[in-house]
Amino acid sequence: MTVLQLEDLYCAFGSLIVTKNISLAIKRGERHCIIGPNGAGKTSLLNQIGGQLRPNAGHILVEGTEITHWPPNRIAQAGVARTFQRNNLFFNLSVLENLQLAVAARRSLPWNFWTVADRIRPIINHAGTLLARVQITGDPRRLVRNLSYGEQRQLEIGLALAADPILLLLDEPTSGMSPAETDRMMTLIASLPRTLTVLMIEHDMNVVFTVADRITVLHYGEVLASGPPDAIRAESRVREVYLGTRH
Amino acid sequence: MEFFLEQLLNGLVYGSLLFLTAAGLSLIFGLMNVVSLAHGSFFMLGGYVGFALFRLTHSFWLAFVLAPVPITLIGIAMEMVFLRPLYRRGHLDQVLLTFGFTFIFFDTVQTIWGRDVHALPPPPGLDGIVELGSAIFSSYRLFIIATGIAIAVLLWLFLERSRVGAMVRAGVDDAAMAGGLGCNIPALFSAIFGAGVALAALGGVAAGPIFGMYPGEDTEILIPAFIVIVVGGMGSLRGAFIGSLLIGEADTFGKAYLPGLALFLIYLVTAVVLLARPQGLFGIKYAAAGPPPGGAPEIPLQSRGAVLIALATVAALTVYPFIVADYHRALVTELFIFGIFAISLDLLLGYTGLMSLGHAGFFGLGAYVVIVLGSLFGLNAWIGVALGIAAAALAALIIGYFSVRTSGIPFLMLTLAFSQLIYTVALKWRDVTGGSDGIGIPEKPTFFGFDLAHSLPMYFVGLIFFLLCFTALRRLVASPLGRIFVGIRENEARMLAIGYATRRYKLASFTIGGAFAGLAGGLYAIFNGFISPDAVYWSASGDILIMVMLGGAGTLIGPVFGSAAFLLMKNLVSSYSDHWLLIIGVIFVACVLFFPGGIWSIFRYARFSVRVGAKA
Numbered sequence: 001m002t003v004l005q006l007e008d009l010y011c012a013f014g015s016l017i018v019t020k021n022i023s024l025a026i027k028r029g030e031r032h033c034i035i036g037p038n039g040a041g042k043t044s045l046l047n048q049i050g051g052q053l054r055p056n057a058g059h060i061l062v063e064g065t066e067i068t069h070w071p072p073n074r075i076a077q078a079g080v081a082r083t084f085q086r087n088n089l090f091f092n093l094s095v096l097e098n099l100q101l102a103v104a105a106r107r108s109l110p111w112n113f114w115t116v117a118d119r120i121r122p123i124i125n126h127a128g129t130l131l132a133r134v135q136i137t138g139d140p141r142r143l144v145r146n147l148s149y150g151e152q153r154q155l156e157i158g159l160a161l162a163a164d165p166i167l168l169l170l171d172e173p174t175s176g177m178s179p180a181e182t183d184r185m186m187t188l189i190a191s192l193p194r195t196l197t198v199l200m201i202e203h204d205m206n207v208v209f210t211v212a213d214r215i216t217v218l219h220y221g222e223v224l225a226s227g228p229p230d231a232i233r234a235e236s237r238v239r240e241v242y243l244g245t246r247h
Numbered sequence: 248m249e250f251f252l253e254q255l256l257n258g259l260v261y262g263s264l265l266f267l268t269a270a271g272l273s274l275i276f277g278l279m280n281v282v283s284l285a286h287g288s289f290f291m292l293g294g295y296v297g298f299a300l301f302r303l304t305h306s307f308w309l310a311f312v313l314a315p316v317p318i319t320l321i322g323i324a325m326e327m328v329f330l331r332p333l334y335r336r337g338h339l340d341q342v343l344l345t346f347g348f349t350f351i352f353f354d355t356v357q358t359i360w361g362r363d364v365h366a367l368p369p370p371p372g373l374d375g376i377v378e379l380g381s382a383i384f385s386s387y388r389l390f391i392i393a394t395g396i397a398i399a400v401l402l403w404l405f406l407e408r409s410r411v412g413a414m415v416r417a418g419v420d421d422a423a424m425a426g427g428l429g430c431n432i433p434a435l436f437s438a439i440f441g442a443g444v445a446l447a448a449l450g451g452v453a454a455g456p457i458f459g460m461y462p463g464e465d466t467e468i469l470i471p472a473f474i475v476i477v478v479g480g481m482g483s484l485r486g487a488f489i490g491s492l493l494i495g496e497a498d499t500f501g502k503a504y505l506p507g508l509a510l511f512l513i514y515l516v517t518a519v520v521l522l523a524r525p526q527g528l529f530g531i532k533y534a535a536a537g538p539p540p541g542g543a544p545e546i547p548l549q550s551r552g553a554v555l556i557a558l559a560t561v562a563a564l565t566v567y568p569f570i571v572a573d574y575h576r577a578l579v580t581e582l583f584i585f586g587i588f589a590i591s592l593d594l595l596l597g598y599t600g601l602m603s604l605g606h607a608g609f610f611g612l613g614a615y616v617v618i619v620l621g622s623l624f625g626l627n628a629w630i631g632v633a634l635g636i637a638a639a640a641l642a643a644l645i646i647g648y649f650s651v652r653t654s655g656i657p658f659l660m661l662t663l664a665f666s667q668l669i670y671t672v673a674l675k676w677r678d679v680t681g682g683s684d685g686i687g688i689p690e691k692p693t694f695f696g697f698d699l700a701h702s703l704p705m706y707f708v709g710l711i712f713f714l715l716c717f718t719a720l721r722r723l724v725a726s727p728l729g730r731i732f733v734g735i736r737e738n739e740a741r742m743l744a745i746g747y748a749t750r751r752y753k754l755a756s757f758t759i760g761g762a763f764a765g766l767a768g769g770l771y772a773i774f775n776g777f778i779s780p781d782a783v784y785w786s787a788s789g790d791i792l793i794m795v796m797l798g799g800a801g802t803l804i805g806p807v808f809g810s811a812a813f814l815l816m817k818n819l820v821s822s823y824s825d826h827w828l829l830i831i832g833v834i835f836v837a838c839v840l841f842f843p844g845g846i847w848s849i850f851r852y853a854r855f856s857v858r859v860g861a862k863a
Binding site: 050051052071072073074076077081082084088089090091092093097100101102104105106111112113114115116117118120123159160162163 | 722723725726727728729730731733734737738740741742743744745746747748749
């Protein structure tokens with residue numbers, strides 16, 4: 001079953017076309033990686049799916065429901081969660097508070113103004129489970145700004161998972177990480193349940209070819225190639241884009 | 248037809264003067280992310296210095312050309328000495344700093360030139376009239392329009408064609424990057440700040456022959472200039488120009504054709520523009536700069552020591568009124584009421600990150616409802632308080648509906664503008680509100696049989712309501728809803744991404760804050776027995792903002808101390824000196840510069856060092 005379907009998606013900033021008629025279908029449980037040189041329009045594509053950016057034309061469907069032009073919060077409520085390329089957390093709140101906010105987002109508690117938030121067991125428990133799942137150890141009452149960069153990246157994923165999404169969008173989960181941190185992140189991504197669909201932008205080819213079921217290569221806003229890893233590896237145009245033409 | 252043409256031209260005159268003020272404000276904001284509340288003061292100073300120069304030289308033209316010079320120097324000095332250290336801090340500190348300066352300038356002007364209106368005669372040659380067909384225009388007004396247009400063209404040429412102009416545009420786009428490319432950013436900031444001040448001062452002199460000079464002129468130009476910028480779009484010269492003409496015409500035609508509704512017309516225009524384009528007509532969507540420094544983790548009241556301190560404080564406050572005289576009971580009662588007012592603003596400012604500069608509007612609304620309904624219909628004051636809360640909440644809901652579409656400085660400007668609307672209604676609806684004289688309560692109510700005309704029961708009413716409100720808001724900020732507010736303060740974009748309709752929650756916070764402010768206002772009406780438009784004026788909103796910042800935003804208890812410190816200080820200073828505005832202004836400036844975290848942060852540091860010391 002198709003979880004995410006893009007139909008002729010088109011987006012431009014003035015005369016700069018960042019997404020040029022992209023069509024893509026991603027099946028349930030698929031690990032789909034998007035690669036491409038800087039400026040290929042990878043993050044812009046993710047931003048359109050997440051609602052942070054409005055496409056000029058085309059359609060985005062999640063499980064058959066059209067979500068094009070929905071605001072980000074509604075898209076999130078529909079089960080699409082995302083992480084950001086640059087850590088985008090609540091830095092002055094504790095790890096636990098970060099997760100509590102994310103967990104509460106999809107429960108019917110938002111208008112509760114009387115219960116003490118820290119005493120709502122189901123949410124605290126859920127947050128604790130997530131903490132273990134994204135492998136953040138140490139005191140959960142630490143402020144996020146005091147976490148290591150790698151831990152903050154892991155928390156990014158924790159926030160996204162909190163809402164039990166059907167589609168997870170990851171924007172370069174390993175960017176800026178040390179090799180050890182990258183390994184940990186790869187284990188984390190590999191441990192995600194196969195019922196969850198993952199669309200991921202990644203630069204580290206090692207990660208891409210380990211994780212991906214299918215790969216899409218973007219170049220100047222267009223799909224250059226899309227298919228299973230082996231096919232992409234063999235594709236000559238991809239080599240040209242990445243390595244330049246050999247002389 | 249002549250009448251229509253005349254209004255059209257008058258609208259252009261007002262628009263030109265607005266443009267001179269708004270252009271600088273807009274550029275300064277676009278480039279430096281600073282909003283200067285003192286910009287209206289520079290306009291006013293321009294008028295007065297021009298007036299002084301005219302008396303000295305008897306030449307309008309010398310005054311017109313020379314008046315902006317000293318004021319520009321003052322502006323540049325202010326930027327270099329006071330604003331520069333604040334660029335790394337949030338917007339709010341800068342706003343508060345310039346707010347302090349408005350007091351200083353106001354007091355200075357009043358001391359030197361008195362409270363009377365002074366007028367500047369138009370220059371010889373331009374004191375006549377011009378006939379266009381059958382319509383008659385004053386030639387001086389035509390001169391102002393020409394000046395406005397000429398300045399607009401010059402500014403445009405400067406920005407688009409000159410090297411420095413290119414640097415300014417680069418700086419507006421990304422100041423850090425422009426600095427990296429070799430622009431001397433500090434010099435550029437000072438130059439643009441100075442240029443903005445010069446334009447405002449020029450506008451002030453130019454307005455002299457039309458409006459005259461009077462204390463209060465600063466606000467009367469600042470508020471519409473803010474509206475111009477919100478409508479036109481921040482940081483856009485074109486926006487400032489079109490916005491000025493739009494607001495100038497809307498205001499002038501409103502006053503001519505719909506005198507009763509004139510005031511609402513510019514707000515209507517603003518509301519329509521914001522609904523269609525939240526970023527203003529020509530504004531580009533810019534990423535809102537970081538939230539105010541706000542809430543460090545607070546000390547949980549659950550800890551045994553804190554509970555003991557709280558109980559001891561309540562016990563002391565219960566005994567206190569029995570051992571002091573009326574005067575001191577009343578003083579502390581006022582502190583309770585302003586404590587409620589301050590924590591209601593802290594919910595917006597400290598917990599939700601909404602920089603409201605119009606909070607006194609809701610306080611005033613609550614107070615007016617109690618007194619007006621009491622005097623017109625003999626309504627019981629407690630029912631009045633309930634209705635006042637409802638009215639304040641409703642007003643906050645409506646104002647918030649438009650305001651939460653923006654954030655940061657535009658939000659601040661909009662809330663300020665809307666609260667001035669409430670002020671103007673209080674001032675102009677004389678039959679009901681008593682106009683500038685204010686209005687008194689016919690009879691003080693009772694509270695469970697105790698006559699509130701006496702200071703002792705009134706004291707306990709204040710104490711009880713304060714404790715109730717404080718407890719309620721403490722629970723609110725610890726609840727899931729309160730956590731959402733804090734999440735929005737910290738990172739609104741991420742809140743959206745994890746599924747929160749943030750605008751709705753911001754509106755909720757704004758409305759709850761408005762309701763509590765309405766309650767504080769209602770209690771104040773009962774306590775004080777009298778309300779006048781001064782309580783709703785924007786400087787009252789600034790005062791309460793200072794109280795919150797002074798105490799430490801985002802801590803609830805801090806603002807209580809902040810408001811107490813502020814009121815006691817005001818009480819003390821005003822009993823010793825006529826220049827309390829000046830002194831308060833200087834204290835504001837000093838507080839912003841030296842106590843960025845507020846009074847409460849000093850306590851916290853003290854606690855922290857005690858703890859560290861104990862461990863060592």
